[in-house]
Structure formats: structure tokens, C-alpha cells
Amino acid sequence: MDAATMAQTQVAPRTIRRERRRMKTAWAVMEALVREGVEVIFGVPGGASLPLYDALYDYPQIRHVLVRHEQCAIHMAEGYARATGKPGVCFTTSGPGATNLVTGLTDAMMDSTPLVAITGQVPTFFMGGDAFQEADVIGVTMSITKHNWLVRTPAQAPEAVHMAFRLATDGRPGPTLVDLPRDVLLAEADFILEDPEAFRPSRPRPPFPNERALRQAADLIAQSQRPILYVGGGVIHSGAAPEIRALAEKARIPVATTLMGLGAFPEDHPYALKMLGMHGTVYANFAINFSDLIIAVGARFDDRVTGKLSAFAPHAKVIHIDIDPAEINKNRRADVALIGDAKSILRALLPLVRPPDTEAWWRQIEDWRARYPLRYRQGEDVIKPQFAIQMIYELTKDYRPIVTLDVGQHQMWAAQFFTWTEPRTCITSGGLGTMGFGLPAAVGAQFGRPDRLVININGDGSFQMTFQALITAVEWQLPIKVFIINNQYLGMVRQWQELFYNRRYSAVYLANPDFARMAEAVGAAGIRVERPDQVEPAVRQALAITDRPVVVDIHVDPEENCFPMIPSGMTVFDTMIAPGVKAVP
């Protein structure tokens, strides 16, 4: 199915009414999903979830995407959620089906991605007895879901499903899981089918920041001389990108984004410092570390951002805007904490803001920016990975693509060399760093946004972790473009071994298959690229193929390193811009 046909098969607006019906629980679960507006489910059936799949047969308005491994299903659900803002949904069976979700659930928890996992479970009368394909999924996923429900009676099922959706998007988004024993799924009962909005988790909610706190924040901004906005993924979840831009422009404040925040502020804007952190730009890292005021919005002072925490931005006061009260004072003490939805808080704060004098600060930043641009040197023979990524960007930017990245060097180069301008266009595994995320996430994103070009930039190592998602993409004729930045190494690990382990390259060389032929074998198009002058035609050729996925295997310099780099646990004064070369503020 091409993008246009997919757009036509979108589910019609749902009519929701309260009704009482007698049916089996599995059908009541499907009714609840319909009422939640679910249009696509990623999954694999199995023994315990058979009744659910039997019910699914009666709901053709919900598309089911059959995957080859449950990890693909949950990363697809994540990609769908990140591209659309709506919770992704996946189905698995009990035991191994459910435990294969563990990585994806953890990933979604770390990156605050809303999704609902629905797992089959062995019958209640077998539970606890080590039955065939039994796993304690509630116990296993307790710390990697916002909440999970074991449904013991038919009556609990619709409520659990609706609550799972509410909670997945309530406050800080995240994954939830509903575990459904087979006997419960098969039991018939009278169900009252409700409007999903009838379900609300009753949790204490911190009050919206009062006038005094907002005024304190505004005063700190007015008094600052070297302010910086530190913008994370929370801004994208909240839809607060316009407010961030308004604040930056009103107060003339530079903006650095985290990996998860890429796209929350347009990088073609003169106030953009691009990504900060371990592989962030030198000027973003200098700016935050020499700042006297950090306005953190939807960001959590992650170690990949701060480096050595005790030495991070030592002279800065902190205004911390976050929807999750547990983030306040977790890593860095906040001078003013504003707890709540970023968009609402910024809207309340904006009228109070008085621009500080940032003239001198901007001169300093422009000096850093001029001295330490992102750079690489492309020769004639070997493709530099940065060059390949920059070409992909230049040749696709007019399509405004949604880009999924996997994890490793290619991820950092893409973060650096793309110019991110729009929220929800950079989808990657930030917190957990899950190799294998990118390709299935691209499939999920394409299902969520059939109207957009979806490209996946991958590594040769990570591509092989969830390669089988390509088979699903072929089955659905998804026109996704997969670019493998192939350096025949687990490149980031190799880089660390080169820099910090005396070049003792232990278990990092990859004896790769021919990815283009692999792609062809499963019905996708495959293109192999080995010389710099082949990159542009290959990207153009890939863009011209719209009836199936394309894999472009780009062979790059195997020993290129990713710089700038602040080594783990070090400070901005240890920023390496080349092996043995440090950046000087």
C-alpha cells in the first residue's frame, strides 16, 4: 500500500456513546480500543492472545501490522507515537511475546513516549504455576511502565484499557501495559461501553505555579547577563515549540537543545546553538557552562548533557520547568521550579518576561561559534560519514522528512549535520540508547504519517539488530528510505576503544553481509555506495522509488571519529575537537 492509499484508509471520526452489550471480554477490549481511536496495532499473535486476535478479525477498521519480532512491534509503536503524539499500541502473547517488549518499554519510559502494550497471559487458574509460556509480566515490567494492570475479571478489562490510554498521555507521557489472561478474554459478560473520557486517573496534581513563582522566574531572567534556554523532549511532548521561540526572541536568549529536543527550536534561527552535551556543539556547551542562568524546559540534566555534574555550569542559577515533580532537584538543584505543562507555563511566564541585556553575551557566543563550527574534511576516495549525512540532508530537506535515527556514531553525526527545524521530525532513542530502534521506528512513523517522507539513518551494527522490520515494511509497501552509514564497526564502541582503551579493538569488527542484496532478497530495493561521487545519485535514486522500501548501503571511512566530544564524566574544559586537541573557551 502506498502513502496515498494509506491516507484514504484512515479511520473515520468515531462516534462515542455509552451502551450496554453482552460479549466476550476480547471483544470488549477491541471496543475500548476503537473508542480510543486506535487505527493501527503492531504485534504478533500466540497461544494466550488467540482470543484477542479472534476478536480483531471482526474489526477491520483497525489495521494490524504483523511483525517478525515483538521488539519491532514496540519500536514501531514508539515511532508511531513520536511522529503523531498519539499513544502507539502493540499486541503480544504471554511469556516470550511479552518479555520481548522489555527493551521497548524501557526505551519508552526513558524517552517519555506514550504507548499501550496489550499482552496475553496464561489462564488465571494456571497463573503462578510456571505454566507453558507463563511469565510474571506485571512483575517484570513494573519499573518500566508508568503503571500496569493484570485483568482478573471481565468487568476490569475495559477500564484497564481506557486507564492505560489515559495514563500513557497524562502528565509526563510513558508506556503502560495491560495483561489479559486467556480465560478472562474468553469469558462472556455484560459490558458497559463508555466514552474514554469517563476514565481519569485520580492522582494528586501539583498546583499550577503561582504568580509569585512566575515573577521570581521573570526576575531571574531580567537580572541575568548570560542566560541560556536548555530545551528537552518535554517541549515536543507539550507542543511548546512556538512558546520557546517566543521566549527566546522576546528576551534574546540563545537556545540549546538536547538530543530529544531536536526540532523544538528551528536550527536555522540565529539564536540556535544546536545540540548540547557529549557530542554537542562546542559553542552550545561553552554557552551553557559559562551561563549565569539556565532555563531548563522539559529536560532532566541527563549525564550525557552535564558530564561531571559537580562541575557543570557552576555559576548558573536554574529555572526548571517540568511536568514531572520528581525531576525537580533530581540531578541539579533548581532556584525556581515551575511544575506543569511547558506550554501553559511558558504562556503564563511570557507576559512577565523583561529582556535582559545580552549584548556582551552574544558577542562571546558568536566568537565561540566562529572558532568552533562543526567540521570534517571530505577527500576524493573515501566517503566521510558526515559528508554522506549532509548529502542526505541537503537532498531530502525540501520534503520535510521525518527522520528516525538509530544509536551510535551515525546518530550523533545526524544530530549534528541535519538542520532540525520542526518538532516530531527527529525520532531516536535518547535515554536508553537502544540499538535497533531506528528501522522499526521508521515503519511506525510512516503508519502514523503516511503523508510524509520517512527516512531512517542507521548504522551497520544497529541495522542488523532489527533488520526483520524491513520485511514488514515490504509487506506494506512502505516507501521508507533506509540509509546505512556502514563503517563495518560498532563504531562508537570502536571510537572509545581507540581513545580510552589503547586501541585495543575488542569485539567491534563486523563481518557484514551485503546489505543491498539482503534488501533485494526481502523485496526492498537495495543500493550500494562506495565512492563519494556515488552518494548524490544514490540518494536521488532512492527518492525516486516510492512503491517499496529502499536500503542504501553507504560504505564510509571505517575509522572516522565523532567530534566534538566531552568524554564521559569529564567537563567542558576537556572538550576534544580532534584526537588530542582540546577546545579553549
Next chain:
Amino acid sequence: MPHWLAVTIENSVESLNRVFHLLRQRHLPVGPISMCRTEDPQDLRLLIPVDPARVDPQRVRANLEKLLCVKAVEDWGERPLVVRDMALVKVRAPSEAWVEIAQLAEFYRARIVDVGPETLIVEVTGSAEKVDSCIARLQRFGVVEITRSGPMAMVRGQAEAAPADRVAEAAA
């Protein structure tokens, strides 16, 4: 005097699992937890001592409040409390030691609640220090076994509702 968080949760094994799982998962350094029933059989109250020098009580609270099974978290901080601990202490007691043990028990306002052929069970209630002290005095007779409730506590003198209701009122 520890800094207490009084946490009212649903009375179930699953809820306890979730609370303990969270504290372990987040590596939140809390003291020994005691568990009490309340006026509502649906509820359990956990008393969680927190050392503010080691962890911000507000952070522990914010994490606990994310759990759906947590009905209310009250930070008792420095408020005046009634705190009671109770122990059952089984001591080796040949009949010639009975009088001495009974006198000791009386001194601590403890009671002898079981008389066996070779042992007595002493029930002692009071502050943790008093219970500690009573157990220490009983050691020389030979303590066979101790079970202890851990501290139970209540804020002195306020006529407001219990924590769960108070939070519900505040939310309304």
C-alpha cells in the same frame, strides 16, 4: 527524631510490591519502613523515615505520588508525633528467674503474656528507645526470639481527617 513520610496505600500485596519496587529501583535511601493498618480496612499506612541530609524528602514523595496505588503522601517533617513500638520477647526462664523477670517487666510497664515450661513471652510497648532498653535488660536471661512491630505513629492533637481524606479534600 526521623523525618517521616506517612504514605497511605491500597491494602494489597501488589501495592506493597509497587512501593518497595519503586524505592529500590530509584535507589532512594530510606530508613526501616513500618506498616500499619488504619481506620479503613482498604488502606495500609507505611511510615517511611527519610534522612533529609541524604535525600530530599520531596523527591521521595514526588516519586511515590506517581504510583496509582498510593492514595496520599504526607510529609510529617518535624511535627509533634506520638510514636509507639511494640515487641514480643521470648526469654529463657527457669522458674527461679520468674520473679526477677516480672519485676523487670513491671519497671518497663511490660506484661508477661505467655508462660511456657522453659520460656516467658514479654510484651513491651513504648518508644523505640524504651523497647530497646527493655530488650537489652532481658538479654542476660537469654533471649530466644523477638518480633517487633516497628514504630507506629500519629500526629499529636490535630482534629483533621486522616491523610487520605485530607488530600482528597485538598484536591476537591
